[in-house]
Amino acid sequence: xxxxxxxxxxICGVDISTVSRALRDDPKVQPLTxxxxxxxxxxxxxxxxxxxxxxxxxxxxxLWMIIPDMELPVVREPACFLSKSLKRQGYDLxxxxxxHDSDNFKHKMSxxxxxxxxxxxxxPGFDEEVKEVTALLRNNFPLVFIDRGMNIPQSTTVTTTNTxxxxxxxxxxxxxxxxxxxxFFQENxxxxxxxxxxxxxxxxxxxxxxxxADNADAGTTDFIKDGRLAMLSSSAYAPGELSKKYGxxxxxxxxxxxxxxxxxxxxxxxVCKQDFKGIAEQAAKVMLRKINDKSHDNGxxxxxxxPLETLKSEYPVRK
Amino acid sequence: xxxxxxxxxxICGVDISTVSRALRDDPKVQPLTxxxxxxxxxxxxxxxxxxxxxxxxxxxxxLWMIIPDMELPVVREPACFLSKSLKRQGYDLxxxxxxHDSDNFKHKMSxxxxxxxxxxxxxPGFDEEVKEVTALLRNNFPLVFIDRGMNIPQSTTVTTTNTxxxxxxxxxxxxxxxxxxxxFFQENxxxxxxxxxxxxxxxxxxxxxxxxADNADAGTTDFIKDGRLAMLSSSAYAPGELSKKYGxxxxxxxxxxxxxxxxxxxxxxxVCKQDFKGIAEQAAKVMLRKINDKSHDNGxxxxxxxPLETLKSEYPVRK
DNA sequence: CTGAAAGCGCTTACAG
DNA sequence: CTGAAAGCGCTTACAG
Numbered sequence: 001x002x003x004x005x006x007x008x009x010x011i012c013g014v015d016i017s018t019v020s021r022a023l024r025d026d027p028k029v030q031p032l033t034x035x036x037x038x039x040x041x042x043x044x045x046x047x048x049x050x051x052x053x054x055x056x057x058x059x060x061x062x063l064w065m066i067i068p069d070m071e072l073p074v075v076r077e078p079a080c081f082l083s084k085s086l087k088r089q090g091y092d093l094x095x096x097x098x099x100h101d102s103d104n105f106k107h108k109m110s111x112x113x114x115x116x117x118x119x120x121x122x123x124p125g126f127d128e129e130v131k132e133v134t135a136l137l138r139n140n141f142p143l144v145f146i147d148r149g150m151n152i153p154q155s156t157t158v159t160t161t162n163t164x165x166x167x168x169x170x171x172x173x174x175x176x177x178x179x180x181x182x183x184f185f186q187e188n189x190x191x192x193x194x195x196x197x198x199x200x201x202x203x204x205x206x207x208x209x210x211x212x213a214d215n216a217d218a219g220t221t222d223f224i225k226d227g228r229l230a231m232l233s234s235s236a237y238a239p240g241e242l243s244k245k246y247g248x249x250x251x252x253x254x255x256x257x258x259x260x261x262x263x264x265x266x267x268x269x270x271v272c273k274q275d276f277k278g279i280a281e282q283a284a285k286v287m288l289r290k291i292n293d294k295s296h297d298n299g300x301x302x303x304x305x306x307p308l309e310t311l312k313s314e315y316p317v318r319k
Numbered sequence: 320x321x322x323x324x325x326x327x328x329x330i331c332g333v334d335i336s337t338v339s340r341a342l343r344d345d346p347k348v349q350p351l352t353x354x355x356x357x358x359x360x361x362x363x364x365x366x367x368x369x370x371x372x373x374x375x376x377x378x379x380x381x382l383w384m385i386i387p388d389m390e391l392p393v394v395r396e397p398a399c400f401l402s403k404s405l406k407r408q409g410y411d412l413x414x415x416x417x418x419h420d421s422d423n424f425k426h427k428m429s430x431x432x433x434x435x436x437x438x439x440x441x442x443p444g445f446d447e448e449v450k451e452v453t454a455l456l457r458n459n460f461p462l463v464f465i466d467r468g469m470n471i472p473q474s475t476t477v478t479t480t481n482t483x484x485x486x487x488x489x490x491x492x493x494x495x496x497x498x499x500x501x502x503f504f505q506e507n508x509x510x511x512x513x514x515x516x517x518x519x520x521x522x523x524x525x526x527x528x529x530x531x532a533d534n535a536d537a538g539t540t541d542f543i544k545d546g547r548l549a550m551l552s553s554s555a556y557a558p559g560e561l562s563k564k565y566g567x568x569x570x571x572x573x574x575x576x577x578x579x580x581x582x583x584x585x586x587x588x589x590v591c592k593q594d595f596k597g598i599a600e601q602a603a604k605v606m607l608r609k610i611n612d613k614s615h616d617n618g619x620x621x622x623x624x625x626p627l628e629t630l631k632s633e634y635p636v637r638k
Numbered sequence: 639c640t641g642a643a644a645g646c647g648c649t650t651a652c653a654g
Numbered sequence: 655c656t657g658a659a660a661g662c663g664c665t666t667a668c669a670g
Contacts, residue, residue: 002432002458004647015657020649030655045454050433051379052647054370055662062435064413069399076389083416087423092430094383094413097402104406111411113321114369115663116381135364139321323663334641339665349639371663374646434647 003046011044012037023048054115063091063287064120065146066108068100072235073257074274075123078146081280082121089288091118100125106132112141119143119287124150127188142290144283148189149300156290158283158301160274162191165305166198169232169254169272172308174208176268178230178252180223181210184238190300192234195256199232213238228252236260250314259311269311278303322365330363331356342367373434382410382606383439384465385427387419391554392576393466393593394442400599401440408607410437419444425451431460438462438606443469446507461609463602467508468619475609477602477620479593481510484624485517488551488573488591491627493527495587497549497571499542500529503557509619511553514575518551532557547571555579569633578630588630597622 005023009016014033022029022037023046029037054060063086067075083093094117098105105125109132112120119142122133127150136143137154149157166185173181181203185196196212203210211223230252231239239253243265250267259269282301289295324342328335333352341348341356342365348356373379382405386394402412413436417424424444428451431439438461441452446469455462456473468476485504492500500522504515515531522529530542549571550558558572562584569586578588601620608614 002647006647016647017649017658018656020647021656024649028655033655047429047432049374049647050430050435051370051373052434052662053649055368055374055647055664056649058662060370060435070389070395080389080416080418084418087426092415092427094415096411096413097399099399099403107406108411110366111369113366115371116369321663325663335663336642336665337640339663340640343665347639352639368663371646372665374648374663375665377646 002049003041003044004049005046008037008041008044008046012040058115060116060118061091062117063093064108064112064117065093065095066105066120066122067095067097068123068125069097070095073276074147077276078121078280078283081277082284085280085284086287089284093121098125102126102128102130106130109133109136112136112143113139119291121146121283121287123147124189127151140294140296142287144287144290146279146283148191151190154296154298156286156298156301157190158279158286158303159191159194160279160305161302162194162305163198163201165256165272165274166195166232167202168305168308169270170199170202170230172270172310173230173232173252173254173268174206176230176252176270176313177228179208179227180229181208182224182229182231182242183210183212184214184231184233186212186214187234195232195234230254239266263312266312267314269313271309271311273306273309275303275306321368322360322363323368327356327360327363327365331359377434379435379437380410381436382412383427383431383436384412384414385424385439385441386414386416387442387444388416389414392595396595397440397465397599397602400596401603404599404603405606408603412440417444421445421447421449425449428452428455431455431462432458438610440465440602440606442466443508446470459613459615461606463606463609465598465602467510470509473615473617475605475617475620476509477598477605477622478510478513479598479624480621481513481624482517482520484575484591484593485514485551486521487624487627488589489518489521489549491589491629492549492551492571492573492587493525495549495571495589495632496547498527498546499548500527501543501548501550501561502529502531503533503550503552505531505533506553514551514553549573558585582631585631586633588632590628590630592625592628594622594625 005016005019009019018029019037022034023041065079070076079095086093096108098108109130113136121144123146133150134152137152145155145157147159149155183196183199185192232254233239234256236255236259240261243251251265252268253266254270256272257274259271263269282303324335324338328338337348338356341353342360384398389395398414405412415427417427428449432455440463442465452469453471456471464474464476466478468474502515502518504511551573552558553575555574555578559580562570570584571587572585573589575591576593578590582588601622
C-alpha cells in the first residue's frame with residue numbers, strides 16, 4: 001500500500017527515526033544520508049500520513065469554514081479571500097455547508113472538536129444557543145465568526161461597521177428627499193440588529209416616521225400612503241417585492257452588498273458594499289493569533305464599509 | 320485538555336479497551352457497564368479523536384471537492400447537492416479552492432494522498448498532465464471528476480450528454496433561421512470538446528458554414544457579414560461581447576446553463592440547462608462504489624441535459 | 639464479558 | 655550523527 005517511513009528505513013538500512021529526521025530536513029542528520037534518504041523517498045513517492053503526524057503534533061494545517069450555502073457574496077467573497085491568504089500561511093481552507101439546517105450545523109461544530117481542523121470560521125444562521133459552540137469556546141478552540149456573531153460572550157466576530165453604514169444609507173435617503181422609512185432588518189442576527197440600530201438612532205434624532213417590517217407585507221399598511229417613502233434592507237429582495245405592490249410614486253432604497261432586479265420603480269438606489277477583502281484579512285489575522293499566541297481577544301472587530309455607491313439617482317440629492 | 324478514553328477508563332475503573340467498546344455500542348460489553356461508561360463519557364463531554372481513529376481505520380469520513388472557484392452554477396450546484404446527499408451517507412463534504420492556480424491545484428491533490436479524505440470530487444481546470452493525479456489514480460484513490468475530465472485513461476468523469484445537447488442547441492438555432500454559426504467552445508476541456516464535436520457534426524452534415532472562435536474578436540472577421548448568424552457557447556460571455564460589436568441585424572444564440580446580460584441584440588436565446596442534481600447523484604453513487612466495493616469502473620458517465628429552454632423568441636421557429 | 643498487548647505511522651526527547 | 659524507546663489516542667484480535 002502506501003509507502004511509510006518503515007519501508008524507506010528498511011531500504012536505506014537506517015532507523016525510522018533517522019528517516020523521519022532526514023525528511024524534515026533536520027540538520028543533525030549527516031548531509032549524505034539525508035540526501036540518500038530524501039532521494040529514495042521521492043523515488044518511492046513517499047507522502048507523510050497526516051493522520052499520524054497530527055496525532056503527534058495535534059495540528060492538521062486545515063482550517064474549516066462553516067457556511068449556510070454559497071448563494072450570497074457575503075459568504076463567497078470572504079471565503080475566497082480567506083482561502084488565498086491562508087494558503088500563504090500554509091493552511092488549507094475547507095468549506096463545508098450546513099444548508100441552513102440546525103442539526104447539520106451542530107454536527108459540523110461537533111466534528112471540530114474531533115481534531116479535524118486547527119480552527120474554524122463560522123457564518124452562523126441561528127440565534128438559538130448551540131451547546132457544541134459553547135463547548136468549543138470553553139476549550140479555547142480557535143473560532144472566528146464572520147459577518148454576524150451568535151451573541152456568545154467569549155466569541156470573536158469580524159464584521160462591518162454596520163451601525164454607521166446603516167446611518168449613512170439613511171442619511172443618503174434623507175438627502176434624496178425621503179420623508180418616512182420602512183426598515184427591513186429582521187434577519188435576527190447581530191449584523192441586522194446593528195443596522196437596525198443605526199437607522200433608528202438617526203431617524204429618531206431627526207424625528208422622521210418609520211416602521212420596522214418583517215417582509216413586503218408592510219406594503220399593505222396605511223403607512224406607505226402619501227409622502228416620499230424610503231426603504232432600507234440587507235438585500236434587494238424585500239424592497240423588490242414591495243415595489244411591485246406600490247403605486248406610481250417612486251421609491252428610494254438603500255441596500256447592502258448588491259442591488260438585483262428591476263430599477264424602474266425607484267428614483268434612487270444606494271448600495272453599501274462591505275469590504276469583504278478587509279474582513280477576510282482581519283479574520284485571518286485574528287485566527288492566526290488565536291492559533292499561535294493563544295490570544296483570547298474577543299468581541300466585535302468592525303471593518304469599515306466601502307464608500308456608498310449611487311446606482312441610480314433620478315434627480316440630484318440635496319446636501 | 321481534551322477528554323480521552325484513558326480519563327474515562329480511570330474514572331470508571333476499567334480498561335480503556337472496555338471504554339472503547341462501550342462507546343462503540345459493542346454488545347459484548349455488559350449492559351450495565353456500558354451504560355455507566357457512556358454516561359460518564361457524555362458528562363465529561365468526551366469526543367473521539369478522529370486523527371487517532373483514522374490512524375487505525377484508515378478512514379476519515381471526509382470527502383474533498385477540489386474546485387477552481389465558486390462563481391459558476393456548474394461548480395456550486397453539484398457541490399450543494401453532493402453535500403446534502405453525502406451527509407446522509409455519513410460523509411462530510413469539504414470544498415477547497417485552487418483559484419485556477421496550477422501549483423495550488425497540485426498542492427490540494429497531494430494533500431489527498433496524506434490521508435485527509437476517503438475520496439475526492441474534482442472539477443479540473445488544466446489539460447496539462449498532473450503527476451499528483453496519476454499517482455492517486457495508480458493507488459486506486461477514489462477520485463471522481465465532475466463536468467469535465469482530464470483525459471487520463473484510468474479516471475471516472477460524470478458529466479452531461481454534451482455532444483447531444485450541443486446538437487440540439489444547433490438544431491434549435493437552425494429552426495430559428497440560422498444560416499451560419501460561430502462556435503465558442505474553446506475552454507480546452509473535455510466538456511467543451513464534446514460540445515464542439517456535437518455542433519460540428521450536425522453542421523457539416525447539413526453543409527452549414529461555421530467558424531470556431533476563441534473569443535469575441537471573431538466579430539471583426541468578414542464571416543459575420545450578411546445572413547442570419549447564430550452563436551453557440553458554454554456561457555453567455557462571448558456572445559454578449561460579440562453582440563456589442565455587431566450591427567443592427569439580430570443574433571440567434573444558444574448557451575449552456577444560464578443566460579446573463581442584455582437581450583436586445585438577440586432575436587432568439589436558447590438555454591440548455593444541465594441536470595446538476597442528476598450529476599451529483601451519479602457522482603455520489605460512483606464515489607461510494609469506489610470506496611466500498613473498490614470498484615474500478617472508469618470512463619465517462621453522461622447524465623442527460625434538461626429539456627431545452629427558450630428564453631426569447633421574437634418570431635416562432637419553423638419545425 | 640473484560641483485560642493485556644500489539645499496532646496504526648509518525649515525532650522527539652534521551653542516550654550513546 | 656544515529657538508534658532504541660516512549661508516546662500521540664484509538665481499535666481489535668487474542669486470551670482468559
